Amino acid sequence: MIRVTIEDRNGERQALEIPEGISLSLMELLKASEYHVLATCGGMALCATCHVEVLEGGQALPPVSDAELDILDTLPDASSKSRLACQLRVDESLNNTIFKIRGEE
Amino acid sequence: MIHTDICIIGAGPVGLFSVFEAGLLKMRCHLIDVLPQVGGQLSEIYPQKPIYDIPGYPSIKAQELVDNLMAQIAPFKPTFTLGERVEAINKQEDGSLIVRTADETAVHCQVVVIAGGLGCFEPRKPEIVGLEDFEGRGVAYWVKHPEQYRGKEIVIAGGGDSALDWTIYLADIAQKTTLIHRGETFRGAPDSAEKVFDLATQGKINLVLQSNVVSLHGNGHLQSLVVAGQHKNTSSIKADYFIPLFGLSPKLGPITDWGLNIHKSAIEVNTLDYSTGVERIYAIGDINTYPGKLKLILTGFHEAAMMCQSAFKYVYPDQHLSFKYTTVNGVNAF
Numbered sequence: 408m409i410r411v412t413i414e415d416r417n418g419e420r421q422a423l424e425i426p427e428g429i430s431l432s433l434m435e436l437l438k439a440s441e442y443h444v445l446a447t448c449g450g451m452a453l454c455a456t457c458h459v460e461v462l463e464g465g466q467a468l469p470p471v472s473d474a475e476l477d478i479l480d481t482l483p484d485a486s487s488k489s490r491l492a493c494q495l496r497v498d499e500s501l502n503n504t505i506f507k508i509r510g511e512e
Numbered sequence: 513m514i515h516t517d518i519c520i521i522g523a524g525p526v527g528l529f530s531v532f533e534a535g536l537l538k539m540r541c542h543l544i545d546v547l548p549q550v551g552g553q554l555s556e557i558y559p560q561k562p563i564y565d566i567p568g569y570p571s572i573k574a575q576e577l578v579d580n581l582m583a584q585i586a587p588f589k590p591t592f593t594l595g596e597r598v599e600a601i602n603k604q605e606d607g608s609l610i611v612r613t614a615d616e617t618a619v620h621c622q623v624v625v626i627a628g629g630l631g632c633f634e635p636r637k638p639e640i641v642g643l644e645d646f647e648g649r650g651v652a653y654w655v656k657h658p659e660q661y662r663g664k665e666i667v668i669a670g671g672g673d674s675a676l677d678w679t680i681y682l683a684d685i686a687q688k689t690t691l692i693h694r695g696e697t698f699r700g701a702p703d704s705a706e707k708v709f710d711l712a713t714q715g716k717i718n719l720v721l722q723s724n725v726v727s728l729h730g731n732g733h734l735q736s737l738v739v740a741g742q743h744k745n746t747s748s749i750k751a752d753y754f755i756p757l758f759g760l761s762p763k764l765g766p767i768t769d770w771g772l773n774i775h776k777s778a779i780e781v782n783t784l785d786y787s788t789g790v791e792r793i794y795a796i797g798d799i800n801t802y803p804g805k806l807k808l809i810l811t812g813f814h815e816a817a818m819m820c821q822s823a824f825k826y827v828y829p830d831q832h833l834s835f836k837y838t839t840v841n842g843v844n845a846f
Contacts, residue, residue, distance in 0.1 A: 443776075447630055447762055453557050456761060477699045481672040481759040483638030485694075511636075511761050 409499060414462060414507040415442060425497055433459070433501065434492035443512050450493035455482050456510040457492040464504035468495065484509065514591065516542040517827045519611045519621040521598050524552020526797030526812030527627035528581040533820040535588030536838065539827045540846065542619050544611065546632040548595040551578035553629055556760065565810060577809075587845035593617050597632055599766050601793065607826070609792060623823040626779060626788075626795040627812070630762035638669065638756050640737075642728035650734025651754050661686045665750055667737060669725050670757035671695050676704035678757065683717050690718040690749060692725055692739060720749075728754060767799075775801055785822030786815045792826050794819045 409425045411433075423440060425431075434457040437444045445456035452474045461468070468490070471479070475494045479485045489509070495501065518534050520527045523545035531541045549555050551574075559575035566572055572580075596613035601624055603609060611619040635653030637643060643651060655661075655678050665688040668679050676698060679691045691708065698705035712719035722742045729736045729748075737754055740746045764777050772788045773780040778801035781788055786796050796819050797812035805811070824833045 445630065445762065447553065448557050451558060451561060453561075454761075455759065473699075477672075480695060480699045481636075481670065483636060483670075483756070483758045511763075 409497060409502055411501045411503075412463075412505040413437065413440070413442065414505060416508055416512065420505070427499070429497055431497045432493050433457075433495040433497055433506070436497050437492055437508065442508060444492065444508065444510060445512070446493060448493075452478055452491055452494050455479065455491065458482060458485065458510040459490055459492045459506045460486065460509050461488045461490060462505040462507050464502075467500040467502065468504070469500060513610075514542055514593075514617070514619045516540050516591070516619060516621050518542075518623045518625055518823060519544065519609070519619045520625045520627055521545075521611070522552060522627035522629055522797070522799070523547075523550040523592065523594070524627060524629050524797065525554060525577060525581060525809050526629075526816055527552070527625070528578070528585055529813050530625055530627060530796065530816040530820065531585040531588055531590045532581075533817045534823070535585065535846070536836070536843070537820055537824050537827075537833065539623075539820065539823065540590075541588070542591045542593070542621070544593045544596060544598055544613060544617070544619070546595070546597040546634075550582065550592065550594070551575065554578050556633060563809070565808065567810065587843050589846050593619070597765065601770050607792065622792065622826045624793045625819060625823070626767065626793065626799055627797045627816075628767060628795075628799040630798060631764040631767065631777070632762065633760040634763045634765070635756075636758040636761050638725070638758055640725050640728060640756070643756075646728050646730060646734045646754070649732065650730060650752060651728070651756075653756065655682070655755060658682060658685055661753060663687045664752040666690070666753040666755065667692060667725070667749060667751040668755045668757060669693070671698055671700065672757065672759060673700040673704065674759075675757040676700045676708050678755065679717060680704060680707050680711065683711050688718065689716075690720060690751070692720045692723050694722065694724055696721055718749075725754070725756070778805075784818075786819045787822060792823075794823060 412422050414420045447456045448454040455478045475491050479489050517539040518541045520543045523543045554574035562571045596615045599614050600612045666686045667690045669692045671693040683689045711717045723739050726740045727738045779795040781795050781800045783802045786794050788795050796815035798807045
């Protein structure tokens, strides 16, 4: 099981347990878990509406790609902890990470 | 006042294809879009990305699909109002409708088709104290009329291509141009970034890196803004105009005020003909929702065809609709 915690825009946290081997991005997981994420571009790292912030953990996450950095750079509220949920695969690298949803509703 | 049969709100792929299906039934269309160009998301967000699920095209770039659609609908001479947001739809006594934009364009039509995708693309607003107070009084999110900045002191914020491009363009027009960017480097087009650094070295622009605008000040009109650096040190910069350029984000906007049934930011429709709960108003493409909805361009094209068959009765109430294939009948241009 992969364990991640999601903090919504109101600060409410929910722990999620996801079976390993699932072929989803974090953005798709958030949508499937009924979180309101626009994901306008559908996961191409082009719109930044699936912006999340790593609150805790995240050491095992893959490094930010150039495409991801490019688009994060256009956001007024991005920080060094910002990621695009569509660029993160749901696998062991997400274990014990707390993500806060930041993208526009 | 513009007169047409069908007014289509949204000039994305589905809105454009509606013109073709309407044209086959001799219905004329006028399209309105908040963006300055046609194509919706395809042109605005991913023009160079290949799309693989358009029937008959193993792969086609988004902008190419838009160009092809424009060629396909050309025989039906659609007219366009671009760069304007629709604010209201007013019902007339005879059942016809008048669509009005924020810039006071009015379109009289028999049918309205909302093909608005995810809504209007609106500028992202950074969190800055006083930002909204100075909208229209020194704060602008688009550069519509560059000449208005001639001889003025302007400040641009952002690190993307549009921030770089406008800084370069306005450097020659404004008396003083300042670019403020949160980062240390620019990730926009390398040529533009290099040009901006050159302009700064030559003293033609004022480049402030690793900084954010935190508050705006003025007396009725913007006069200055406060910038915070990396170590929270603040300084004040004189500014007649402030242009934050942080990209666009879709918002449903005024669509929520038109008496339609909205569920999770989408318009509920009857799958028989994609009509909304309001007579003569249809919703097709990504903006609608119904059990089993798939947000695909393909689905939107289907909905456009079905919608036109139903809309015919409002445009030609005395005529009987007889379905004809283009292979038999050809495309009869207006």
